[in-house]
Amino acid sequence: MKTNLQQAGRNASSAVASAALEADLRAALGAAVRFDVAHRAVYASDASNYRQTPIGVVVPGSMEDVATALSICRRHDAPVLSRGGGTSMSGQSVNAAVVFDYSRSCNRILELDPAARTAIVEPGVVCDTLRDAAEQYGLTFAPDPSTHSRCTLGGMIGNNSCGPHSVMAGKTQENVEALEVMTYDGERFWVGRTSDAELEAIIAAGGRRGQIYGDLKTLRDRYADAIRKRFPAIARRVSGFNLDELLPENGFNVARALVGTEGTCVITTAARVRLVHSPAHRVALVLGFPDIYAAADAVPEFREFGPIAIEGLDRAIVRGLQTRGLRAEEIALLPRGDAWVVLEFGADTAEEATARAQRAADAFGRRRDGPVPSTRLMTEPQMQQRIWLIRETGASATQLSIDPETPDPKVGWEDAAVDPDRLGDYLRAFQKLVDRYGYQTSLFGHFGDGCVHARITFDFSTADGIAQWRRFTREAAELVVRYGGSLSGEHGDGQARAEFLPIMFGEDLMEAMREFKRIWDPRNRMNPGKVVDGYRLDDNLRAGPQYKTVRLHTQMAFRSAEGEGFQRAVERCVGMGRCRSLSGNTMCPSYRATREERYSTRGRSRLLWEMLQGDVVEGQWNSEPVKEALDTCLSCKGCRSDCPAHVDMASYKAEFLSHYYETRRRPRQAWFMGRIGQWAPVAARLPRVVNLLTQTRFLAGVARRVAGTTPSRSLPRFASRPFRKAWAANEGKRDQAGGARKVMLWVDTFSEHFHPEIALDAVEVLRHAGFDVVLPPKVLCCGRPLYDFGYLAAARRHLEAIMTTLAPLFDAQPGYEPPVALVGLEPGCLSVFRDELLKLFPDDARAQRLSSTVKLLGDFLIEHDYEPPRYEARVLVHAHCHQKSIFGTRAERVLLEKMGARFTLLDSGCCGLAGSFGFHPAHSPIADAAGEQVLFPAVRSAQEGTLVLTNGFSCREQIRHGTNREALHLAQLLVRAIHANGSEPKTVSRPVALGDSMEKSYVEP
Structure with a gap:
């Protein structure tokens, strides 16, 4: 009892101290200070096995804000943690501290000097942002870890990051020229290479800087011999502090000594980094070996040909992807083998790059010592990118175990490095160690530098499993040291390896590292407990023996x-943060618009995970922090395809909202936008009256207020006649060609009531392709908008009605031939059949059958070898998010190529409107910001006469809103081509309800 009371007293005291700290920080920095539950939960985890809830989060607007926040933290004696992309795998970017997140605002490239080949950056600059800027001058920042699209330079400096191209130009350490640093006690100055004269002058000048340099010199002199003797002479020594950079032969380089200290010594406020020549052309030679050991044995031979990257990959990851049905097209590109090595060659001309790769291929084809590998040379950038995708995403995609009896692979021993010339022997010995402990692993990594990644099936669920993991880690550390290696060759020590660093360095050098930290941070307030005097390996585990398994009733089946x-679905997020990428693909539009971690797919996944555990986020389905974060999710489904782990946030959001609103009233917008499929048919009976209310200036404002939509956006206009009335009014007898195959056209709510011309054009296109068009016997709605507001019970009823009506129509009957497909026009609506239908009716054979029949118009046409007429227009293509995620964009590319059109398929992410999302007043800024990322500027700058093509209703509305341009549906473009060429349809018919064309013996449901 006394212990409990003492702990309660400490917790109360801590809460009071935290409140006082928050109050002072907020008074100085306002909204940059986030001590709320949501932020503390989101920043409690990174990509490692560890979780520590922070005191609070500061998102500074400038480095001056950092200095202000640091002075307040110092006054309260609060520890601080500098955080970049939060993708660290050793636990160094989580701590019980005040987290400074520089990625949102402290992210400027301050200077880029192509002549000097240097750049000065703030710590929040993303690696790819710098690389893209440097590429304009034929330069690059060489280190490029797999997280290059979202990791920050500050994080890379803290971690001493590497990547595949360290073979070309070294780790981050070798690419840092100077650092501007800030100590916990508020000193701020530049550090770098220091001559003897400069060193003496700095020491003589006195002050805090002089004291630091004097103490560093004393440290250097005392431990120089031990450093030279004990530090392994390999390219990938990332473990420990870079005390060797203080040696005279290395120029007393204080900046490089601070690289890799993981925020335990100073805050980096700016960095001058080296840029290197970027080969203009690159090719990849992929070699297939019988096993990973033979591949590793060949590393010395690889290096003889001068590749700029040497990456190895074993069969385990490829098998894992194949079992999950992922990356099939990419895997098909691999040559024969059971392990692969990718050699990348670069040169200023494509011919030279190819020649270098071919010389290597020829030499290995004549190889006498060792197995002769199979080869595949890839010169096209797109093909090379697909191979790199296997390497970059494979581990994250396979980080959950398929076998319920096998623990999930962990990153607990992830990136050791040895002399590359001894790599094969080391891997054989390491695999024996893994086998002896009964674990399973995959092996892949940067073979050119002897750095190997291993995801191992450690058992964290029991005390015995933890004890075994500890024993294994000690033996693995001893093994690496026997091979002259480093416990970490890329991801740093953090907490994962700190405890075992004495095995590598010995106690003398560990004391030297402690002294190095004390020189900079005598109060131990900078990321305490990491690298030196660290937490134990098994402290602060995110999913250790105390992990709660929660079983909840859900409307959807998450399988x-x-x-x-x-x-289990929420556990898919392993924290690698691809959703924080600033460009490319779709995921995550709300993060790109706001740069807010809790509005990323990872942030929301973390909140859901914390919600289930209940330690920080309470209330489960009633949690307000979770609800607030999910409100900004556009349900674009980008994460479903773009995330390596295939996190499906749109489904998680729908499920959460369905429970959240069980005891709450839904907002007005839910009734207006969410149930549009129910009230639109009623409103369409009097379209002129409805349009008068929603389109005239004064009344439209009232209508928007009633509907709960933003004043800045016009409501959609109803068509004067719905689709079915429009085609029914056509004169002339229906003339159905004998023998023509039937196709059923799914006319969604938007095509029925707002843009019937698109459905009419689709009928004409399908006729031109040789098909007789039929319709469902009655008007049906897929219920797509219902999911955005958690109306899962209503959605289920919609789908039940659809299956009851349509499923029998796709069963062959005597004398009756079913339609060959259910063809639709709106990707968002068609995605319901491929996605939500199977989640709500996972065991219903009707759902499986109906889902398999559904095709988007373009996909259906190319599957049936449709040849569109020539139409040499200029076309700008923006793909709807659901189309990209579920159906793909191959159809548009194929059809436009056949037409002879000059087209550009934009990598434009999400348009921002996303169904009803952009109509919400609170979401309008995010919607507009998403459109301004790529789509709006591309449309505005398009050459006059360029046609804008997109299949999504919301995308066309957004383009009209943001650019005043009208976009076309694929059906409309194809009809233009048909009319321009005077082409006749292969059949002459107008669509009919399927019940009208069926044999009388068939009983209509």
């Missing part, structure tokens, strides 16, 4: 190869 249930 995958890795297991069932909502919790």
